[in-house]
Amino acid sequence: MAHAYRFLTQPEVKFLEAAAERLIPADHLGPGAREAGVACFIDGQLASPWGLHGRQYRTGPWQEGTPEQGFQSPLTPQEIYRAAIREIDQHCRMEHAKAFPFLEAALQDELLRQMESDALPLPSISSALFFSLLLRNTMEGFFADPLYGGNRGKAGWRLIGFPGVAAANYTEELDHHNQSYQVEPVSILDIEQQRAQVDAQGYAKHIKLRVEPKA
Amino acid sequence: MTTRLPPVDILVVGVGVAGSILCKELAATGLKIVGLERGRMLDPQHDFAMPYAHDELKYDRHSDILQNLSRETLTFRNHTQQKALPMREMGSFKPGECVGGAGMHWGAHARRFLPWDFELRSRTLDRYGAAHMPADWTGQDWGLTYEELEPYYDQFEHIYGVGGKAGNLEGALQPGGNPFEGVRSREFPNPESQRTYAGTLFAEAAHSLGKTPFQNPTAAMTSPYTNLYKMTLGQCVRGGFCNSHGCAMGAKASPLTTVIPTLAKHPNFELRTHTNVTRVDMDSDGKRATGVTYIDARGREVHQPADLVILASYTFNNTRLLLLSGIGKPYDPVANQGVVGRNYAYQTGARVAMFFDDKVFNPFMGGGALTTSIDDYNGDNFDHAGLGFIGGAYLAAQSNGATPIRSISVPPGTPRWGGAWKEAAAQHYNRNFSIYAHGGCQSRRGNYLDLDPTYRDAHGQPLLRMTFDWGENEQRLSAYAIERALEIAKVINPSQLGVHPLSKTYSIVPYQSTHNVGGAAMGADPATSVVNKYLQSWDVPNVFVVGASAFPQNSANPPTLTVGALACWAADAIKDEYLARPRPLV
Ligand SMILES: Cc1cc2nc3c(=O)[nH]c(=O)nc-3n(C[C@H](O)[C@H](O)[C@H](O)COP(=O)(O)OP(=O)(O)OC[C@H]3O[C@@H](n4cnc5c(N)ncnc54)[C@H](O)[C@@H]3O)c2cc1C
Numbered sequence: 164m165a166h167a168y169r170f171l172t173q174p175e176v177k178f179l180e181a182a183a184e185r186l187i188p189a190d191h192l193g194p195g196a197r198e199a200g201v202a203c204f205i206d207g208q209l210a211s212p213w214g215l216h217g218r219q220y221r222t223g224p225w226q227e228g229t230p231e232q233g234f235q236s237p238l239t240p241q242e243i244y245r246a247a248i249r250e251i252d253q254h255c256r257m258e259h260a261k262a263f264p265f266l267e268a269a270l271q272d273e274l275l276r277q278m279e280s281d282a283l284p285l286p287s288i289s290s291a292l293f294f295s296l297l298l299r300n301t302m303e304g305f306f307a308d309p310l311y312g313g314n315r316g317k318a319g320w321r322l323i324g325f326p327g328v329a330a331a332n333y334t335e336e337l338d339h340h341n342q343s344y345q346v347e348p349v350s351i352l353d354i355e356q357q358r359a360q361v362d363a364q365g366y367a368k369h370i371k372l373r374v375e376p377k378a
Numbered sequence: 379m380t381t382r383l384p385p386v387d388i389l390v391v392g393v394g395v396a397g398s399i400l401c402k403e404l405a406a407t408g409l410k411i412v413g414l415e416r417g418r419m420l421d422p423q424h425d426f427a428m429p430y431a432h433d434e435l436k437y438d439r440h441s442d443i444l445q446n447l448s449r450e451t452l453t454f455r456n457h458t459q460q461k462a463l464p465m466r467e468m469g470s471f472k473p474g475e476c477v478g479g480a481g482m483h484w485g486a487h488a489r490r491f492l493p494w495d496f497e498l499r500s501r502t503l504d505r506y507g508a509a510h511m512p513a514d515w516t517g518q519d520w521g522l523t524y525e526e527l528e529p530y531y532d533q534f535e536h537i538y539g540v541g542g543k544a545g546n547l548e549g550a551l552q553p554g555g556n557p558f559e560g561v562r563s564r565e566f567p568n569p570e571s572q573r574t575y576a577g578t579l580f581a582e583a584a585h586s587l588g589k590t591p592f593q594n595p596t597a598a599m600t601s602p603y604t605n606l607y608k609m610t611l612g613q614c615v616r617g618g619f620c621n622s623h624g625c626a627m628g629a630k631a632s633p634l635t636t637v638i639p640t641l642a643k644h645p646n647f648e649l650r651t652h653t654n655v656t657r658v659d660m661d662s663d664g665k666r667a668t669g670v671t672y673i674d675a676r677g678r679e680v681h682q683p684a685d686l687v688i689l690a691s692y693t694f695n696n697t698r699l700l701l702l703s704g705i706g707k708p709y710d711p712v713a714n715q716g717v718v719g720r721n722y723a724y725q726t727g728a729r730v731a732m733f734f735d736d737k738v739f740n741p742f743m744g745g746g747a748l749t750t751s752i753d754d755y756n757g758d759n760f761d762h763a764g765l766g767f768i769g770g771a772y773l774a775a776q777s778n779g780a781t782p783i784r785s786i787s788v789p790p791g792t793p794r795w796g797g798a799w800k801e802a803a804a805q806h807y808n809r810n811f812s813i814y815a816h817g818g819c820q821s822r823r824g825n826y827l828d829l830d831p832t833y834r835d836a837h838g839q840p841l842l843r844m845t846f847d848w849g850e851n852e853q854r855l856s857a858y859a860i861e862r863a864l865e866i867a868k869v870i871n872p873s874q875l876g877v878h879p880l881s882k883t884y885s886i887v888p889y890q891s892t893h894n895v896g897g898a899a900m901g902a903d904p905a906t907s908v909v910n911k912y913l914q915s916w917d918v919p920n921v922f923v924v925g926a927s928a929f930p931q932n933s934a935n936p937p938t939l940t941v942g943a944l945a946c947w948a949a950d951a952i953k954d955e956y957l958a959r960p961r962p963l964v
Pocket of ligand 1: 391392393394395396397414415416417471472473474475476477478479480481482483484485486487488489621622653654655656690691692693695747891892893924925926936937938939941
């Protein structure tokens, strides 16, 4: 899908697509994070006030704290993504002769696990700090309203059976114990683009999916 | 240069849950009242319009109705040997920053405290003796009893339209209600909430073990309701997107759905938004407040004189403004002397997750505190002899509306990402629920609030510094509550269990609750409390400090019903006693 990237460079997009595909892979259950547009989503987040930590406290002195004290990096998310992707790709070229996106899936998984446990030393930042942002943003991008460029085709919502914007009939449905409420999910984007109907109060009108009885 | 404005009678700092009620109740006196609020005005019909209100990413992560930390945050450390560092990202709690405060995006769990909560120190001594007291305990009686506050709980419930079933009407136990609750003078203004499938399984299992399940009181309307102030609220449709969100239906009681539109009609009331109060101004001998100083939207420093100043700016700024203004003696944990900042406490949380092969719960439905709970292990409702802790937890199956970014629960041992995670998420999202242990938290010597020596806000003033960790009491309490939850879970008989105990060390990172209490505790003794039982400063009688800042420790129950009741109680004391003859009321 064509997308004008506002912050990410092409190598960064490639990196994120490859990483997203490992974090939430496409499989028999449906599309993964790459197909769901998580790289676009992350681009949008990085270009938003959050990318510059617009509502976060950014006054020094800066000092590393305990894990319980939370985020203490002087770098913004924009700077963390930019530095980390470059340095991880460099590491991959040095050690494995190719940038991250071109490595075998098993090796990518291994590298991601190293980042997760901060066992991949990078020249300027903690790989665990980057990984925590990457995993968080990937999950956000897979499950946030498609409005933000991810969760394409509502892939994340279909995976788990989340209906998106609520309908006004849940009070009655709640009395149907142990009956799965399965509907075509409705997003804010669907409503904006008039692909879904709403009632007078703006709640979604859900269309029930026909469920094949289990064999 | 400071702009000096003409004097007014009463200033209320912060127009959230407590501040809005104080303004409204005091407006009836005809005196000139000004509400000062650092944030903007909200218009629920536009700010929370459908379908945009059902945007999890926005409200859970990036909402502009939460405190803007770029201007002001607090610093945090677990103990005094550490250097406190700023909470740079919103984490453990989510204070509000608009008219309505955190009362706009709260979860509407509307429990009163237990009578025991108000007198726990003397009752603990009576029942178990001094040896039972937790180490370094600074917990104390409130100097106010449940019986005194009961009419004000009732008043606030009729402002916030609370739905529930009475368990104890004037001393007579009522079937279906909570038998452990304090005596009620009348039924709830709204009926109890409906019971979900998860709530039903929990209730049946608890009942089979001899416990008494009931529907948790809720301030999301269980039927259309017109409140004490003639504000009408619609019925909650259980569409989720409740906690952290504003309500698109106007069905969740909040300052803007219950109070502020009627308050705005009083000609003697004025609301000033975008006014960040930086201190209470004092006369030369420090015994009397002369008004407050604030920074307005243009960056001007303004001095607003007033006869009476009421702080209702949430636990954190209530405490911080006292410290910045030199009202009351700051707490020194080494000498265990002083009072302002003492008694800071929080809320313990733990849960047992249950995963099923053959049951589905549609967990996205709910919200509005749709919860079934038991109080058998709350407060002192069970014998603590030999248990090594005081207080307790209520156990609950709550259907909060499970949104996918933050609420996917997978069985223990599942990797955090990859194909196995994806498979587990798909399998279990619709097939699990948790028994939550919502527990109390005692105050103790090492936990306190003071001013940070290093970090400052956008106006150059010191940030509040929080020093806090769970005590041994909280760990034991929580472990005990988990054991009890497991007993119930075993009866429910899921195919897999996941136990999520209280964290070993308190962390500022994951969201837990916006139930921060203490710092300006109330009590009967000025040596151990900041305010008297009427929420009036011992040191400066024309300053009242209203909110959960007054709790000397935390109950297992969430704070807001008690915050609202205290606001009604303080408003009456001010109207009936103080204004007639301004003086120390105790
Ligand atoms: C996500 C979430 C869920 C919650 N769920 C529940 C629940 O289910 N049950 C429950 O009992 N409680 C719940 N709470 C807690 C509840 O919101 C608070 O107890 C309640 O809002 C406290 O009322 P308050 O008046 O003390 O503070 P608030 O309502 O926050 O109002 C304080 C006001 O003071 C203003 N202010 C602060 N500093 C200044 C200053 N310097 N100058 C001017 N104005 C200032 C703030 O902007 C704010 O508007 C929840 C909170 C959150 C965030």
